Amino acid sequence: MGSLTIQAAKQRTLPKKLVLVTFLLGIFMGALDNGIVGPALSSINEHYGIAASWGVWSFTIYTLFFSVSIPVMGKLSDRFGRKNVFTAGILLFAIGSLLSAISPNFAFFLVGRAIQAIGTGGIFPITAAQIAASYPTEQRGKYLGYIGVIFGLGSILGPVAGAGIIAYLQWQWIFLINIPITLIILLLLTKVEIEQQLVKKPIDSYGIVLLTASILSIMLGITIENLVLIGIGVAIFIPLSLVEKKAKDPIMNMKFFANRNTLFILLLSLASGFIMATTINLLPMFGEEILGLSKGEAGIGVTPLAVSSMVASLVGGILVDKIGARNVLFAGFLITLVGGLSLYLLVSSVITLILTIVVMGFGIGIIIGAPLNVMIMQHIALQETGSAIGYLSLFRSMGSTMGPTIAGIILITFTNGFTFVYLAVAILSMVSLVLLATLKRVEVQR
Known part of the structure; x- marks a missing residue:
């Protein structure tokens, strides 16, 4: 009777590869949305009668709430289960998409974008955590590499789909297109069963509030270049650390920051986000101002980087299983060092630009791909997977915000600003190589 019950349960559950596809479909949807909004920005501004300076808040609000939700959703997935929190993320993303499409005014539109972002925070890190927890050490890198491939594909198709929708339909369809995708994912999730050891401790409510306030303050301060806000965000860490010492299940695991290896891995994630965002955001402007390309030509120039990054994510993931995550990550930062120096x-x-960005894209695909996820898994307990990968994603997001902001300051300050920006990318790659060299070699088999 027991064996019949087990067999029936297996029949109701999706095969392992379809479970993987379900989670990766969430990644694709998030990546598609990330690029699809850009072509519609002028239409959104015109619809609500707002200036371009206000319109960019459709991206800013998304970045802020995405950054806040990542560690919280990651921690909640350890408490309530990855499937449940991923499902909640998909639902929130769908609700946010619908609200953005039907918003009567821009303020309501921003609320929709914020809800979308919170939902995305329950998709990206939890997909990585699910893959990391589902596959053995010798296969983990390969399957984590698929995240980069799918994200790259969505990022390439997003602007194309956005331009197509704007050409033939109302801009609201860039959000409404998410609804059928979310319904497919939710339908598949009803057939997904995940075995997971859950953390059965009280939720750290005070810690969540303080951490949210700290991240919002720091990220907003970086975005609008306000040192006071950054200082307030950093200062909040004092009461936060006191609260976390007493919490039975702290939202911010102080061990991640007290342990040199996990701290360095988080800093490497910060560096990877900085290098990625700085390179991608400035390439079109670099092509226009330095090489005299048209806006269309300069924009298309990012495509080789995205394709190269996709290939690198897959290749890097496979190599992680063969030669180790640390060695692959070292190669990735070495390539971005060469790419940064070439741009400099x-x-x-x-x-020479195309050749350089192909090389740079390959390095970026590695440093934001599987190696860091695998490395953080080597230094944590299995039941902390969601939380750890959440913080890894948070630090990458912070780097992605810091990079273009600092690059903008450099461009304003120096006459030949581009050379200094890419020199900074090369120097940060070199610093990352030094950090990697000082990491202790710890291999934990799971």
């Missing part, structure tokens, strides 16, 4: 010293024509 060598690029003077379209041909």
Whole structure:
């Protein structure tokens, strides 16, 4: 009777590969949305009668709430289960998409974007945590590499889909297109069963509130270049650390920051986000101002980087299983070092630019891909997977915000600002290589 029950349960459950596809479909939807909004920005501004300076808040509010939700959703997945929190993320994303599409005014539109962002925080890190927890050490890198491939594909198709929708339909459809995708994912999730050891301790409510306030203050301060807000965000860490010492299940696990290896891995994630966002955001402007390309030509120039990054994510993931995450990550930062120096010293024509961004894209695909996820897993308990990968994603998001902000300051301050920006990318790659060299070699088999 017991064996019949087990067999029936297996029949109701999706095969392991379809479970993987279900989670990756969430990644694709989030990546698609990330790029699909850009082409519609002018239409959104015109619809609500707002200036472009206000319109960019459709991106800013998304970045802020995405950053806040990542560690919280990651921690909740350890408490309530990855499937439940991922499902909640998909539902929130669908609700946010619908609200953004039907918003009567811009303020309501921003609320929809904020809800979308919170939902995305329950999709990206939990997908990585699910893959990391579902596959053995010798296969983990390969399957984590798929995240980069799917994210890259969505990022490439997003602007194309956005431009197509704007050309033939109302801008609201860039959000409404998410609804059928979320319904498919939710339908598949009803057939997903996940075995997970849950943390059965009280929720750290005070810690969540303080951490949220700290992240919002720091990220907003970086975005609008306000040192006071950044200082307030950092100062909140004092009461937060006191609260977390007493919490039975702290939202911010102080061990991640007290342990040199996990701290360095988080800093490497920060560096990877900085390098990625700085390179991608500035390439079109670099092509226009330095090489004299048209806006269309300069924009298309990012595509080779995205394709190269997709290939690198897959190749890097496979290599992680063969030669180790640390060695692959070292190669990735070495490649971004070469790419940064090339942009600093060598690029003077379209041909050299394309060659350089292909190289740079390959390095970026590695440093934001599987190696860091695998490395953080080597230094934590299995039941902390969601929380740890959540913080890894948070630090990458913070780096992605800091990079373009600091690059903008450099461009304003120096006459030949681009050279200094890419020199900074090269220097940060070198610092990352030094951090990697000082990491203790710890291999934990799971």
